[in-house]
Amino acid sequence: METVSFGRTGLKVSKLCFGTMTIGSSEWKPWVLDEAEARPLLQRCVELGITFFDTANWYSIGESERVVASTLISMVPRDQLVLATKAYYPMSDDPGDCGLSRKHLLSSVDASLKRMGTDYIDLFIIHAFDVETPIEETMQALHDIVKAGKVRYLGASTMFAWQFAQMNHAARLNGWTQFVNMQCQYNLLYREEEREMIPYCRDQGIAVTAFSALARGWLSGSKKVRSQTDINFVNMYGDALDIEIIGKIEAMAAEHSTTMAEIALAWVIAKEDICCPIIGASSVSQVENNVKALDVELTADEIEMLDDLYRPRDVINDYVSEPMPRYLQGQADGTG
Amino acid sequence: METVKFGHTGLKVSKLCFGTMTLGSSEWKPWALDEADARPILKRSLDLGITFFDMANWYSTGEGERVVTSTLMSMVPRDHLVLTTKAKYPMSDDPNDKGLSRKHLLSSVDASLRRMGTDYVDIFMVHAFDPDTPIEETMETLHDIVRSGKARYLGASTMFAWQFAQMNHVARENGWTPFVNMQCQYNLLYREEEREMLPYCRDQGIAVTCFSPLARGWLAGSEDCRSQTDAWFARNFGDALDLEIIAQVKAIATAHDATMAEVAMAWVCTKEAICCPLVGAGSVSQLEDNVKALDLELGLDEIEMLDGLYKPRDVINDYVPERMPRHLGGVLSGS
Numbered sequence: 084m085e086t087v088s089f090g091r092t093g094l095k096v097s098k099l100c101f102g103t104m105t106i107g108s109s110e111w112k113p114w115v116l117d118e119a120e121a122r123p124l125l126q127r128c129v130e131l132g133i134t135f136f137d138t139a140n141w142y143s144i145g146e147s148e149r150v151v152a153s154t155l156i157s158m159v160p161r162d163q164l165v166l167a168t169k170a171y172y173p174m175s176d177d178p179g180d181c182g183l184s185r186k187h188l189l190s191s192v193d194a195s196l197k198r199m200g201t202d203y204i205d206l207f208i209i210h211a212f213d214v215e216t217p218i219e220e221t222m223q224a225l226h227d228i229v230k231a232g233k234v235r236y237l238g239a240s241t242m243f244a245w246q247f248a249q250m251n252h253a254a255r256l257n258g259w260t261q262f263v264n265m266q267c268q269y270n271l272l273y274r275e276e277e278r279e280m281i282p283y284c285r286d287q288g289i290a291v292t293a294f295s296a297l298a299r300g301w302l303s304g305s306k307k308v309r310s311q312t313d314i315n316f317v318n319m320y321g322d323a324l325d326i327e328i329i330g331k332i333e334a335m336a337a338e339h340s341t342t343m344a345e346i347a348l349a350w351v352i353a354k355e356d357i358c359c360p361i362i363g364a365s366s367v368s369q370v371e372n373n374v375k376a377l378d379v380e381l382t383a384d385e386i387e388m389l390d391d392l393y394r395p396r397d398v399i400n401d402y403v404s405e406p407m408p409r410y411l412q413g414q415a416d417g418t419g
Numbered sequence: 420m421e422t423v424k425f426g427h428t429g430l431k432v433s434k435l436c437f438g439t440m441t442l443g444s445s446e447w448k449p450w451a452l453d454e455a456d457a458r459p460i461l462k463r464s465l466d467l468g469i470t471f472f473d474m475a476n477w478y479s480t481g482e483g484e485r486v487v488t489s490t491l492m493s494m495v496p497r498d499h500l501v502l503t504t505k506a507k508y509p510m511s512d513d514p515n516d517k518g519l520s521r522k523h524l525l526s527s528v529d530a531s532l533r534r535m536g537t538d539y540v541d542i543f544m545v546h547a548f549d550p551d552t553p554i555e556e557t558m559e560t561l562h563d564i565v566r567s568g569k570a571r572y573l574g575a576s577t578m579f580a581w582q583f584a585q586m587n588h589v590a591r592e593n594g595w596t597p598f599v600n601m602q603c604q605y606n607l608l609y610r611e612e613e614r615e616m617l618p619y620c621r622d623q624g625i626a627v628t629c630f631s632p633l634a635r636g637w638l639a640g641s642e643d644c645r646s647q648t649d650a651w652f653a654r655n656f657g658d659a660l661d662l663e664i665i666a667q668v669k670a671i672a673t674a675h676d677a678t679m680a681e682v683a684m685a686w687v688c689t690k691e692a693i694c695c696p697l698v699g700a701g702s703v704s705q706l707e708d709n710v711k712a713l714d715l716e717l718g719l720d721e722i723e724m725l726d727g728l729y730k731p732r733d734v735i736n737d738y739v740p741e742r743m744p745r746h747l748g749g750v751l752s753g754s
Contacts (some may be wrong), residue, residue, distance in 0.1 A: 244581045244621035252588040278617050283581035308485060394743055395731040398614060408731035410660050410745050 084132030084377065090358060092263045093286025094205070094236060096135040096165050098352070098396035099374065100292055102361040103136060103151045107143025114398045115143055116365060118150045127155035127367045131374045134159075137266070137292070138359055139169035139210055140191055147200050152199035161201055167238065168195045171210035183213035183221040193230050206264060207234040209234060211401050218253045226259035233315065234310030238292075241400050251287070262289060269293035269357060271302060271347055272325045274393050281356045290358040293351055297363075301325065302347035319399050324351050328392045335389075343378055344369075348376035353386055396398045420468030420496065426694060427624025428599045430541070430572060432501050434688075436471040436628055437464045438697035439487045443479025450701060451479055454486045458717045461490045467710045470495075470745055472629070473602070473697055474535075475505035475546055480677040481534050488535035497537055504531045507546035516621065519549035519557040528564050532591035537579045542600055543570035545586075547737050548578035553562050554589045562595035574600030574628075577736050580615035589621070605629035605693060607638055607668065607683055608661045626694040628686060633699075637661065638668055655735050658745055671725070677715055680705070685713035686725055713718060723754065 085098040106121040116124070128136075130371055136145045136155060148168055170191035171179035181187060185315065192207060203323045207228060213221065226235050239247055247265060256259040267276045267282050273295070284291045297303045301320045329343075336343045351360045362373040381389075399408035420433040435513040442457040451462070461596035464472075470489060474484050484504055491500055504529040509517035511590040517523060527710045528543060541671060544695045549557065564570050575583055575598045583601060600664060601620050603612045610629070633639045665679075672679045687696045717725075 137438050228533075243615055244617065245622075248581050248584040248588070249622070252584070252591070255588070256592055279581050282579065283585075286581075286585070325656050395733050395745060397731050406476055407730055415543075 084123045084374070086134075087358060088285075089236075090263050090290030090327070092236060092290070094263075095103065096167065096359060097133045098359060099133055099150070100135040100137050100167075100359045101125075101133050102294060102363045103147050103367050103368075105363055106138075106296045107147035108139050111143040111146065114365065114413060115147075120151050122154055122302055123367055124364060125151065125368060127370050129155070129158055131370065133374075135167075135210075135359060139208075140195050140198075141172035141210065144174060145194070147376065148195055148198040150199075151412055152201060156200060159218060162347070165205045166187065166199065166201070167206035167208055168204055168209040169240065170195070172257060183209055183224075184284075184372075185220050187222045187226040188221070188228065194343075196233060200248065203233055203235060204362065205235045206238050206239035208235075208240055208264065208266060210240055211241075212246045212250075218250050219257070220258050222250055222254045223257070226254065226257075229260045236264065237262045238266060240294075241268075242265040243398075243400075243402070244283050247280070248283060249295045250362045263288045265293060266292040266323040266361070268295045268296060268399060269295050269354075270298045270300040270353065271328055271350055271389060271393070272320050273396070273399060276396055277356075282332045285356055290357055292308040292361055293357045293358045294361045296348050296351045296360040297344055298325075298347075301329060303334060303342065303344035304329065319406075322409055324394055324409060328389075331389065331392060332387045339379060341375070342372050342374050345379045346372055346381070348390055349379035349381050350386065352376060423694060424469075425572075427600050427618075428572060428626070428693050430599075432471040432572065432695060433469045434695060434713065435469055435479055436473050436658070436695045436697045437461075437469050437706075438473045438699045439483055440475070441699055441701050443483035443486050447479040447482065450703065451483075454490070454597060455633060457486050458490050459630050460700055460703055460706055461487065462494065463706055465491070465494055467706070469698075469710075470499060471501045471503075473503045475508070475544075476510060476531050476534075477505070477508035477546065477567055479689070480510060480529070484531055484534040485536075488537060501541045502535070502537070503533070503542035504540050505544040505546040505576065506531070507549060517559075519545055521556050521560040524557070524560045524564065528569050532569060534687070534705030539568060539602070542572045542574045544574035544600070544602065546576055547674065548582045548586075548592055550573075554586050555593070558586055558590045558700075563589065565596045572600065572633045573598045574602060576630075577604075578604040579734075579736075579738070582618050583616070584619060592620045597620055600626045600628060602628045602630060602697070603734060604631045604632045605687065605690075605696075606632050607664050607729070608634040608656050608723060609732070609735060611732065611734055613692075621692055627692060628695045628697055629693050630697045630699075632684050632687045632696040633680055634661075634683075639680040640665065640669060641725075660730055661729070664725070666688065667725065667728060671721055675715060675717075676709050677711070680708050681712040681715050682717070684709055685715040685717050685740060687724055688712060689717060 086095045087098050089096050107115050109117050127296050138151050179186055225237050237260055251261045269276055298320050332343045332346050336346045351357055365368040396409040422431045423434050425432050444452050445451050462697055506524055515522050520545055561573050573596055587597045592704050605612055634656050666677050668682050672682045687693055698709040733742040
């Protein structure tokens with residue numbers, strides 16, 4: 084698999100990053116794989132040349148970090164892996180056990196390292212913006228974590244562009260470590276980050292990684308257990324335009340004799356602004372399918388055709404509790 | 420008229436700012452008023468308590484600044500006025516006679532002051548972002564303009580939130596003067612700035628002024644000269660949802676026995692995120708209409724109803740030459 088430079092850093096990563104929210108403990112969510120089932124998946128990822136793995140403390144409440152890192156480190160020398168984890172979401176009912184406070188971040192990184200069985204994280208990501216903690220407190224704590232050698236680089240996820248820019252600015256003003264990575268949602272059904280976040284990252288040389296490249300499965304044509312049990316994910320997608328776009332992908336997949344997932348992922352891969360798409364998988368065949376997308380060559384015409392289908396929609400993040408529905412002709416009352 | 424604090428500054432301004440793009444020279448645009456026609460409107464603005472006047476070098480290519488400032492200063496002492504002007508758009512074919520370069524900004528502010536007949540401008544604004552000039556060059560120059568006494572405060576207009584934030588960051592990182600004002604488009608038909616720009620400005624205490632509160636006349640129910648002659652303005656609005664919102668504004672106006680302009684302006688005035696709406700006027704009666712909006716009290720249910728109509732649309736600015744339409748056109752029918 085191709086190796087790419089991670090934004091304006093010296094770090095090299097595999098073109099695809101494996102997202103491990105689906106790995107950890109089935110007690111956390113019904114669609115999560117336990118350790119024994121996860122092993123062949125991770126093994127196949129490594130064989131296919133993936134070296135970049137993304138987890139989070141919150142995934143299976145710590146079990147994902149443990150299963151993913153211990154399995155990988157049993158197969159590959161630690162230094163050949165690029166491991167990312169995150170902090171922010173609640174790990175317990177303790178009001179201090181979440182967010183981006185100095186107290187939580189310093190405890191959180193140590194707990195992650197212990198579970199992962201390694202003494203450093205390549206990329207430590209704040210999972211979202213914390214409106215209750217001063218930006219300076221967060222950025223100084225992150226800088227201290229980097230200087231302590233526990234983390235090589237910093238990343239961020241799920242926030243508005245102005246918030247991300249403010250955090251980097253606070254770091255720069257104070258001589259602290261800045262973020263080199265933004266992980267955001269990006270796929271054929273959700274392209275709002277093209278407005279502010281992606282141009283900002285391009286300007287600053289920040290590597291953009293994209294999650295939900297298949298829009299929670301909508302773009303692979305599947306109606307799997309996760310989309311049936313996870314209300315939040317289902318509600319994001321599925322308006323008439325989304326269905327239209329999905330239809331086009333189905334048609335294009337038939338023309339290329341490939342799966343819909345390969346087309347949808349190939350479209351993300353074609354975007355220069357995206358450093359690495361994050362792929363998720365619940366089976367070896369899904370991993371293989373995703374990786375095959377690297378070989379699907381969409382023509383300029385096909386990319387343009389897919390590009391043209393999109394229409395503005397509301398932001399999807401933790402700070403917009405009720406996204407406005409998109410305006411669809413003939414549904415002007417907004418109930419569509 | 421109410422006086423308001425201008426964001427996180429010591430400056431006080433009238434709640435409404437008079438936007439003077441319509442004043443200057445009819446040779447520039449057919450809807451621009453010449454000096455004699457402008458005078459009664461400016462006089463009436465002052466009578467109504469407006470002290471905050473917004474200009475740009477580009478409006479009537481300099482004539483706007485001359486006509487507005489000389490007329491106002493013949494009626495009111497200079498220090499009682501809050502005057503803004505802007506730079507960025509081309510003033511001639513000379514490649515250096517535009518943009519946010521050090522060369523252009525330093526010449527531009529001097530030319531503006533000369534035309535205005537004053538030795539300072541209260542708020543000097545960058546009319547838009549200049550992708551061809553390093554941000555450091557622009558911000559240091561603006562700081563020099565402030566330090567030399569030619570401008571009291573700095574403002575900006577028409578750019579993405581991340582660009583505006585970057586400009587302020589560069590200023591702060593170098594000890595230069597940051598912007599205290601963002602002037603952006605905001606009205607019932609265009610609310611995209613609610614996503615990034617307004618929250619950023621609220622967080623930073625930056626005063627937001629908004630132009631086009633009537634969406635180039637669409638929300639006033641007028642098919643005026645400007646929307647007929649100015650293709651660029653006309654094509655920003657008018658999709659099916661816009662027309663539905665306009666119809667609701669009309670219904671509320673009827674219920675209040677007010678004009679549509681008053682309702683649309685009153686809606687903007689209810690938004691705490693907006694420090695001052697800009698009012699434009701091609702006549703004394705339009706101006707009076709706009710000012711009357713300050714006395715129109717919309718019910719909470721009416722505000723909520725108007726708020727609930729909007730749906731996301733593409734950005735309107737200089738950097739998005741071809742906007743995605745909001746509605747689907749033929750897409751859904753499988754074109």
